[in-house]
Amino acid sequence: MTLSRRAVLAGTGALVLAFSLLPARAQTETGKGEGPRRRGLPGSLDDTPRLDAWIRVAPDGAVTVLTGKAELGQGLKTALLQIAAEELKLPLARLSLVTADTGRTADEGYTAASHSVQDSGTAIRHAAAQVRALLIGEAARRLDVPAERLRVRDGAVLGPGGARIGYGDLVSDALLTAEAQPTSPLTPAAEFAVIGRPVPRIDIPAKVTGGTAYLQDLRPPGLLHARVVRPPSYGAVLTQVDAAAVERLPGVIAVVRDGTFLGVVAEGEWTAIQAMRRLAASARWRETAILPDAADLPDALRALPSRDSTILERGAPGAAGTIVEGTFTRPYLAHGSIGPSCAIAEWTDGGATVWTHSQGVFPLRRALAGLLHLPEDKVRCIHAEGAGCYGQNGADDVAADAALLARAVPGRPVRVQWMREQEHAWEPFGPGMVASVRAAVTPDGRVADWTHEVWSQSHMMRPGPPGALLAAREIAEPFPPAPPVALAQPEGGGDRNAIPLYAFPTAKIVHHFLPDMPLRGSSMRSLGGYLNVLAIESTVDDLARAAGWDPVAFRLRHLTDARASAVVEAAAQRFGWGRGAPRAGRGFAFARYKNLEAYCAVAVEITVDRETGQVGIERVVAAVDTGEVVNPDGVANQIEGGLLQATSWTLFERVAFDRTRVASVDWSAYPILRFSAVPRSVEVHIVAQPDQPFLGVAEAAQGPAGAALANAIRDATGRRLRDLPLTAGKIKAALGA
Amino acid sequence: MTSMILNGERRAVRAAAETPLLYVLREEFGLNAAKFGCGLGQCGACTVVIDGEAVFSCITPVMLAENRQVTTLEGLGTAEAPGPLQRAFIDAQAAQCGYCIPGMMMRAHALLARDPDASDAAIRAELEPHLCRCGTHMRILRAIRLAADAMRPRSTAEAGR
Numbered sequence: 001m002t003l004s005r006r007a008v009l010a011g012t013g014a015l016v017l018a019f020s021l022l023p024a025r026a027q028t029e030t031g032k033g034e035g036p037r038r039r040g041l042p043g044s045l046d047d048t049p050r051l052d053a054w055i056r057v058a059p060d061g062a063v064t065v066l067t068g069k070a071e072l073g074q075g076l077k078t079a080l081l082q083i084a085a086e087e088l089k090l091p092l093a094r095l096s097l098v099t100a101d102t103g104r105t106a107d108e109g110y111t112a113a114s115h116s117v118q119d120s121g122t123a124i125r126h127a128a129a130q131v132r133a134l135l136i137g138e139a140a141r142r143l144d145v146p147a148e149r150l151r152v153r154d155g156a157v158l159g160p161g162g163a164r165i166g167y168g169d170l171v172s173d174a175l176l177t178a179e180a181q182p183t184s185p186l187t188p189a190a191e192f193a194v195i196g197r198p199v200p201r202i203d204i205p206a207k208v209t210g211g212t213a214y215l216q217d218l219r220p221p222g223l224l225h226a227r228v229v230r231p232p233s234y235g236a237v238l239t240q241v242d243a244a245a246v247e248r249l250p251g252v253i254a255v256v257r258d259g260t261f262l263g264v265v266a267e268g269e270w271t272a273i274q275a276m277r278r279l280a281a282s283a284r285w286r287e288t289a290i291l292p293d294a295a296d297l298p299d300a301l302r303a304l305p306s307r308d309s310t311i312l313e314r315g316a317p318g319a320a321g322t323i324v325e326g327t328f329t330r331p332y333l334a335h336g337s338i339g340p341s342c343a344i345a346e347w348t349d350g351g352a353t354v355w356t357h358s359q360g361v362f363p364l365r366r367a368l369a370g371l372l373h374l375p376e377d378k379v380r381c382i383h384a385e386g387a388g389c390y391g392q393n394g395a396d397d398v399a400a401d402a403a404l405l406a407r408a409v410p411g412r413p414v415r416v417q418w419m420r421e422q423e424h425a426w427e428p429f430g431p432g433m434v435a436s437v438r439a440a441v442t443p444d445g446r447v448a449d450w451t452h453e454v455w456s457q458s459h460m461m462r463p464g465p466p467g468a469l470l471a472a473r474e475i476a477e478p479f480p481p482a483p484p485v486a487l488a489q490p491e492g493g494g495d496r497n498a499i500p501l502y503a504f505p506t507a508k509i510v511h512h513f514l515p516d517m518p519l520r521g522s523s524m525r526s527l528g529g530y531l532n533v534l535a536i537e538s539t540v541d542d543l544a545r546a547a548g549w550d551p552v553a554f555r556l557r558h559l560t561d562a563r564a565s566a567v568v569e570a571a572a573q574r575f576g577w578g579r580g581a582p583r584a585g586r587g588f589a590f591a592r593y594k595n596l597e598a599y600c601a602v603a604v605e606i607t608v609d610r611e612t613g614q615v616g617i618e619r620v621v622a623a624v625d626t627g628e629v630v631n632p633d634g635v636a637n638q639i640e641g642g643l644l645q646a647t648s649w650t651l652f653e654r655v656a657f658d659r660t661r662v663a664s665v666d667w668s669a670y671p672i673l674r675f676s677a678v679p680r681s682v683e684v685h686i687v688a689q690p691d692q693p694f695l696g697v698a699e700a701a702q703g704p705a706g707a708a709l710a711n712a713i714r715d716a717t718g719r720r721l722r723d724l725p726l727t728a729g730k731i732k733a734a735l736g737a
Numbered sequence: 738m739t740s741m742i743l744n745g746e747r748r749a750v751r752a753a754a755e756t757p758l759l760y761v762l763r764e765e766f767g768l769n770a771a772k773f774g775c776g777l778g779q780c781g782a783c784t785v786v787i788d789g790e791a792v793f794s795c796i797t798p799v800m801l802a803e804n805r806q807v808t809t810l811e812g813l814g815t816a817e818a819p820g821p822l823q824r825a826f827i828d829a830q831a832a833q834c835g836y837c838i839p840g841m842m843m844r845a846h847a848l849l850a851r852d853p854d855a856s857d858a859a860i861r862a863e864l865e866p867h868l869c870r871c872g873t874h875m876r877i878l879r880a881i882r883l884a885a886d887a888m889r890p891r892s893t894a895e896a897g898r
Contacts, residue, residue: 073832073834200827201832204835205816205823207838207839208819208823208827208838208839208842209819210768210769210770210811211769214772216773219767268760269760269764270757270760273776335870337870338774338837338868339774340773385834386836387834388870390870419776420775420777637833640872641833641871643872644872645871668779672870673872674865674867675861675862675865675867676861676865678878679875
């Protein structure tokens with residue numbers, strides 16, 4: 001066995017054995033759905049088949065819908081209530097919803113990977129339809145009429161002669177404890193009254209009026225405030241701190257130190273912050289320079305040991321034609337939640353209750369139970385909404401911080417919010433990546449050869465394992481670092497969307513999975529899909545240009561999936577692609593997310609200021625096919641958001657670091673999109689697919705939006721830029737070259 | 738002891754004079770809308786209005802609000818009876834996570850009070866200090882435009898009375 005210097009990075013404390021010696025855990029991004037379905041039931045019913053795990057009807061007729069997924073600002077609550085209201089034939093306002101809570105809801109793993117409507121929405125839809133059928137059946141028995149003669153409306157079953165029995169009168173303790181059946185009497189799309197409508201989101205009124213909308217706003221009685229002092233760099237060890245001086249400050253309840261883990265609990269929030277600063281000022285650390293050279297990151301990544309797998313090999317490579325090749329790189333990217341991560345924990349009766357905006361309350365419970373040396377049933381994790389996370393931000397880590405600090409002051413809830421610099425320095429970044437593409441096109445405009453290689457560390461370092469939590473690596477008896485997870489195809493991790501959807505006669509796709517982690521990383525919206533789509537769509541564009549083809553027509557002739565073609569055509573048509581005089585500064589791109597979820601095509605028109613290199617986005621037009629649409633405005637909102645967020649990644653973003661520390665610890669050092677760079681107009685068109693299965697949509701725009709912008713920059717400047725971000729400085733330099 | 742006029746009511750402040758206004762609003766007065774985002778005046782999530790000017794409450798010591806009119810989003814209406822700007826944000830569904838939205842709304846409130854006919858370019862320029870990570874920018878712009886349009890006829894009518 002050898003000790004790897006790099007392995008230090010994976011942990012945040014002591015030296016550990018190199019990851020490449022550990023077996024990778026096989027896992028899906030939601031932590032569910034691995035292997036064959038157990039019961040043959042739709043969506044998450046397969047894991048949790050009892051109907052009353054999803055739908056409860058009280059004797060007074062009140063109906064509660066339960067989901068193991070969480071609201072992340074994506075509109076999930078409203079969409080799930082629409083689905084339940086539709087199948088229960090109840091006004092949406094009469095339903096209440098319970099979201100992810102280890103004490104109350106089904107375990108649906110992580111709210112991730114654009115899976116929520118297909119997992120939970122499908123389960124709720126089928127459960128609600130089956131509950132409706134059971135209630136009708138019960139009414140038929142009581143009224144002694146055939147079920148076919150009964151109707152449901154407004155929470156009651158209606159029969160001949162004005163008979164009317166409310167859901168609450170029909171329900172009994174045993175009725176809904178039944179397990180779901182494989183098939184359900186689903187409402188056909190043509191009869192939808194709630195699904196498919198742009199129902200206003202139920203969470204927005206509180207958010208725009210100062211209601212209690214976020215975990216950050218919860219104030220349980222007796223609430224204390226706490227802050228942690230994080231080390232200045234990965235692997236830093238706390239050698240000295242003057243805790244006593246801080247403990248004497250008025251309003252300070254306790255200073256907690258356990259190894260390198262350091263925090264302070266106080267009566268008030270501002271007191272906690274001041275105490276944190278005093279602690280930090282007195283703390284001494286032993287740091288190690290263990291980061292790669294940021295200026296040389298792509299080469300550093302490719303030099304790491306890798307586990308290589310060929311995820312697609314079709315035909316014989318090496319066919320003749322005009323060659324287009326290039327290496328695309330992205331830096332580490334920050335999730336950059338506007339609200340730093342927050343949690344509240346309370347220690348009572350030898351157990352912990354934790355309010356968290358984690359994407360996975362059940363896996364977090366496992367991790368916290370391990371960290372706290374408690375049985376799982378002594379830990380309850382309840383989801384409450386935080387600021388948008390777009391993947392794994394500091395949510396899980398701050399929950400561990402809160403639990404450790406609450407343990408020091410039993411009986412009082414403790415709220416911890418990270419400071420901005422802590423979120424920016426310590427969140428698990430979207431990994432830096434490299435993708436190399438080499439392709440050939442024949443004189444008649446056919447792609448003849450295609451090779452794509454991608455290098456990336458894990459995109460899935462979420463808890464379960466306690467060692468995935470920062471605090472668990474900092475305490476005096478640290479947990480071992482969580483082993484790196486390589487997400488498998490077809491969804492993939494770093495290799496997500498590395499397989500092009502186009503019908504190329506030969507193709508070879510290689511995934512170089514990097515078990516080491518130069519910087520802490522985990523899931524960020526679309527995982528490797530963003531860079532892989534950008535690499536594919538940039539190369540396809542260049543192949544079209546090399547062969548003298550219009551880029552949209554070139555894509556269409558290589559697509560065999562009719563829904564893909566329809567989305568490409570819709571975006572091109574709405575944009576007015578090819579109409580009028582050709583204008584410099586147009587770009588087009590397409591992908592089907594994971595090759596399994598929503599289809600999305602994007603067309604962009606830009607101007608480039610040749611003096612400064614600055615990009616002005618005139619307009620963006622997107623078309624999306626996400627199967628059955630629950631809430632069209634919700635879909636549009638997600639796609640609009642994805643377009644703008646990916647624009648920000650593409651033009652501006654890069655985690656900066658020296659050989660020891662992450663340097664981009666605020667918004668001036670990590671600039672993102674501001675209003676001056678926002679497009680003049682953005683349009684989203686939905687290609688309707690009634691009665692088709694739900695397809696995940698929340699991440700579908702990321703790749704196509706970035707790629708369309710890169711293609712527009714190529715079109716405007718005549719230069720193909722491949723190293724993200726495509727900053728004004730790089731564009732200006734390319735124009736001058 | 739400081740006192741300020743918070744959403745129309747005079748309120749005494751217990752906190753020390755140098756305490757950032759944000760923590761006074763959230764802790765002492767139990768208000769939710771102004772959010773901690775960066776503590777550095779870089780993101781705008783904490784924005785409130787003092788005497789008609791949008792300010793970052795995270796870097797404004799409470800003593801600077803002494804005897805001044807402090808307006809937070811709570812002062813513009815309630816979920817049951819939303820004010821015109823709040824109505825417009827609901828109508829435009831101008832939020833995803835929504836964490837940045839109260840700050841954006843307060844700066845828009847100050848702008849529209851000062852310039853009811855603010856151009857789209859002026860609205861964009863005014864919002865430059867504010868960050869939104871969800872990419873809701875287009876809807877935020879639309880909502881402010883909707884609010885401006887909804888507020889203008891009434892103010893014109895009132896002015897004409």
